[in-house]
Amino acid sequence: MIRKIVVINSKGGCGKTTLSTNLASYYASHGYPTALFDYDPQDSSTRWLAQRPENLAGIYGVAAAHPPDENITRSFQLRVPPGTQRLILDTPASLKRMELIEILRDTWAIIVPILPSSIDSCVTSDFLQDLGKEVRVHAPGASIAVVANRVRRKTRAFQTLMTFLSDRDMSPVACLRDTQNYVQAAAEGMGIHDMKANLTRVDREHWQDLIDWLEAEPLQSDADPLDSEKHLNIA
Numbered sequence: 079m080i081r082k083i084v085v086i087n088s089k090g091g092c093g094k095t096t097l098s099t100n101l102a103s104y105y106a107s108h109g110y111p112t113a114l115f116d117y118d119p120q121d122s123s124t125r126w127l128a129q130r131p132e133n134l135a136g137i138y139g140v141a142a143a144h145p146p147d148e149n150i151t152r153s154f155q156l157r158v159p160p161g162t163q164r165l166i167l168d169t170p171a172s173l174k175r176m177e178l179i180e181i182l183r184d185t186w187a188i189i190v191p192i193l194p195s196s197i198d199s200c201v202t203s204d205f206l207q208d209l210g211k212e213v214r215v216h217a218p219g220a221s222i223a224v225v226a227n228r229v230r231r232k233t234r235a236f237q238t239l240m241t242f243l244s245d246r247d248m249s250p251v252a253c254l255r256d257t258q259n260y261v262q263a264a265a266e267g268m269g270i271h272d273m274k275a276n277l278t279r280v281d282r283e284h285w286q287d288l289i290d291w292l293e294a295e296p297l298q299s300d301a302d303p304l305d306s307e308k309h310l311n312i313a
Contacts, residue, residue, distance in 0.1 A: 080158060083184040083292065085221075086209070089201040090171035093191045093227040096260055097123040098168035104289065105164040112139040113162050117181060118170040129267030138162065143170070175212075182217040183196070187292055191227040194239040202245060208309025211261075223291055224252040230256050241254035250265045252288035257281060 083100045098114065106112040114137050116123035127139040138154055138159050148154035158165055167181055188209070192202045206222070213220055222244060229236045231253070245248055259278055270281045270310075 080165050081163055081276075081292075082184055083168045083187045084169065084185050084187045085182055085191065086169045086173075086181070087190050087192065088173075088205040089192075089198055092193050092198060093254075094118075094266065095126070095168050097189060097191050097225060097227065097263065098123055098166050098205065099126045100260070100269040100271070100285070101288075102137050102164075102166045103134075103263075104271045104285065105166075106137045106233040107269070107271045110136075110163045110178055111138075111161045112142070112164045112166065113158050115140045115156070115165065115167045117142045117173075117177070119143045120170070126264060126267050129227045129265075130196065131267060134268065141187055143264070146156075167222050169293070178212060179216050180282040182212060182220070185217040185220040188213065188220050189218070189225055189288070190222060191225045192239070192243075193227055194229055194233070194235040196238070199239060199242045200241040203242075203248070206248065223288070224248050225288060226253040228256040229253050235236075251291045253283060254284050255281065289301055 083087065085094045086099070087094060102112050102114040102220075106302075114123055115129060116127075116139065121141060123140045124139060127137060130137065138155060143158060148151055169181060173181070190200050190202060190209070191204060202224075206224075209222070213222065225296065226236070226239060226243075229239070236253075240249075259270060259273065259281055263273060270278045270285060275282070286310070
């Protein structure tokens with residue numbers, strides 16, 4: 079069964095591509111046939127895939143932000159190879175409603191990255207409210223998790239973020255640290271789990287929290303499908 083995972087936030091620069099590419103590389107490196115669809119016109123995930131070394135586990139990629147070539151339908155462009163088990167969608171900051179509906183259809187899980195800043199907190203909180211309304215209608219089987227990205231745990235900004243999220247019952251399922259490992263990996267078409275384990279041990283530990291949440295069986299509870307706590311990770 080394909081599990082479709084959407085990485086999304088209306089706030090730009092929060093690390094959607096970093097999460098998408100690292101999530102794709104995790105699954106590919108662990109033996110899951112994986113596809114990565116890039117819905118961002120900036121093509122960051124597409125460029126990352128083009129740089130991916132041939133000796134690493136392959137990832138099927140689609141530049142979904144652009145129309146298909148002549149004589150090819152949109153549905154054919156967005157086809158997933160047989161046997162694919164994990165489909166990751168990297169999304170732009172700005173989406174038209176019909177584009178959002180297309181992206182949300184048949185989604186298994188939704189990941190919303192957030193940075194430790196007051197602006198990011200407010201924008202993301204508002205976005206989650208709007209997103210929840212669309213999820214109830216177009217992806218009622220999907221769960222949503224917040225991921226704190228580029229954090230420095232001993233800073234006031236991080237503590238402020240955690241308090242902000244906790245007060246709104248949106249505690250992050252994972253907190254990923256601010257490190258040059260992600261910069262190096264991105265430049266080489268790699269992910270944290272493709273790099274030497276001794277260099278990325280701490281980062282792998284942080285990622286495990288997110289992987290454990292995604293791979294829980296099932297993600298959903300038996301609660302009312304319109305219950306907001308069903309759609310937001312409550313850590």
